[in-house]
Amino acid sequence: MPGRVRNRRPALAALAAVGSIACTTLMAVAGGSWASDASAAGAFACRVDYTANDWGSGFGAKVTVANLGSSAVNGWTLTYTYAGNQTLQNGWSGNWSQAGKRVTVTNLSWNGTVPAGGSVSAGANFTYSGTNAKPADFAVNGAACTGTTPTTTTTPTTTTTTPPVGAAPALRVSGNKIVTAKGEPYRLLGVSRSSGEFACVQGKGMWDGPVDQASVNAMKTWNIHTVRIPLNEECWLGVNGSPGGATYQQNVKDYVDRLTANGINVILDLHWTWGAYANGPDWHCKDEHATCQKPMPDARYSPQFWTGVATAFKGNNAVVFDLFNEPYPEIAGDWNKTLGWQCWRDGGTCTGLPYETAGMQDLVDAVRGTGATNVLMLGGLEWANDMREWLTHKPIDPLNNIAASWHAYSFNACATESCWDSQVAPLARQVPVVLGEFGQDNCGFDYMRRLADWADTHSVSYLAWTWNPWGCSTGAVLIKDWNGTPEPGVGEGFKAHLLGQNPGGTP
Secondary structure, eight states: OOTTSOOSSSOOOOOSEEEEEEEEEEOOOSSSOBOOOSSSTTEEEEEEEEEEEEOSSEEEEEEEEEEOSSSOEEOOEEEEEOSSOOEEEEEESSEEEEETTEEEEEOOTTSOEEOTTOEEEEEEEEEOOSOOOOOOOOEETTEEOOSOOOTTSOOOOOOTTSOOSOOOOOEEEETTEEEETTSOBOOOEEEEOOOTTTGGGTTSOSOSSOOSHHHHHHHHTTTOOEEEEEEEHHHHHTSSSSSOTHHHHHHHHHHHHHHHHTTOEEEEEEEEOOOOOOSSTTOOOSOSSSSSOOSSOBTTTHHHHHHHHHHHHTTOTTEEEEOOSOOOHHHHTTTOHHHHHHHHHHEESOTTOSSOEEOHHHHHHHHHTTTOOOOEEEEOHHHHTBOTTTTTTOOOOTTOOEEEEEEEETTSSSOSHHHIIIIIHHHHTTSOEEEEEEEOSSSOOHHHHHHHHHHHHTTOEEEESOOSOSOSSSSOOOBSSTTOOBOTTHHHHHHHHHHTOOOOOOO
């Protein structure tokens, strides 16, 4: 949301293969082992069920680990090996990785405990060519599951840690559309969920409210299919704020995993950054730390931030990277748009900015340098509202996997159908356009309805600001509480609109 209007509260298919392997083991495993039975010290029993939904060139795999023992397990690691060239694309409800043909899945913070008689599931998407034989060498916590199921064990039941059916689709750019792995057009429709950018530097912890399953269920009642999460680079890197570093990163990973497991794509947005900008036009704070919105990303931390984020989510193409929230370097340069677009793309020393900036090309290079293939979003000038020279200055991406990020509030310069037709529609005919933020400066829905209708007509994605119960005294707040009760006007209107939409495509 543009910094000059600080209305934001913080600172303002059929189963092609089915396999079931049961095992009993007489060994204790350190570091998250199955708890031993009283009658046989160190013994545990488990079963792994494997299913694959195969569409010819790829498949979705689901693995379910059932605890057939009499004691709970706290922490689990599942391993298995493919015989062919199956290649991991993205996973959910577990930390998925692949080394050669060997796949490893470890628990997340919320599904590490599996009670006796219970089970836990995780899933992932893979590509392949040739044959797709099911694996047969499952092991849990290092113990091979090659035995038989004890006859005294009751039928395992699924616990609440089992994720809902239907994970978020992996995405890529094709022409002027974002598409699924099957090549079907897919629009990012949903909301921004603020607080990851500000709570850690305002003494408010990690999130300004719950991120549990109930809170995700509330989003699903609105037909939300994408959530944009603003982040703080210094908190991610552990430079400033609390939580910071590994703790902050894990909180982000856990929330992303929960959302994607529930069929909700995620956009990770670099929102607050380092950089001294205390005396120029439209400055908001004198602090060089990432405690407010800055005109451009910084060369000191921003590429490092995206290297870390891309490494963390590499292989999970259900996640999109919004490289910088709302650039406005031209403001510091006395509204010189020519200099602004040069700074936007190339970074370096920019007129009116006392810190070394990172250009959009620097951030694209940082992500692609990790091997990550995620879709990237880039906002234009003037708080991402001016998109007129976006295509001319588009950075080079070897994957050509970039979408344009556009923000449009009722108080922006480009806030009419005629402007959208002349400035945004031509761009949308060339590349995917994602309306990463939109809203209006009162609690009505009239402007937002016109914009959402226009976006629907032009196949533009959109995410409204904001899914936070801050009170709609000045607009741009959708909910009254974390149960998803809509604010009158803006919330009720947007919920009704979303319920009539289908993002398209299938995972």
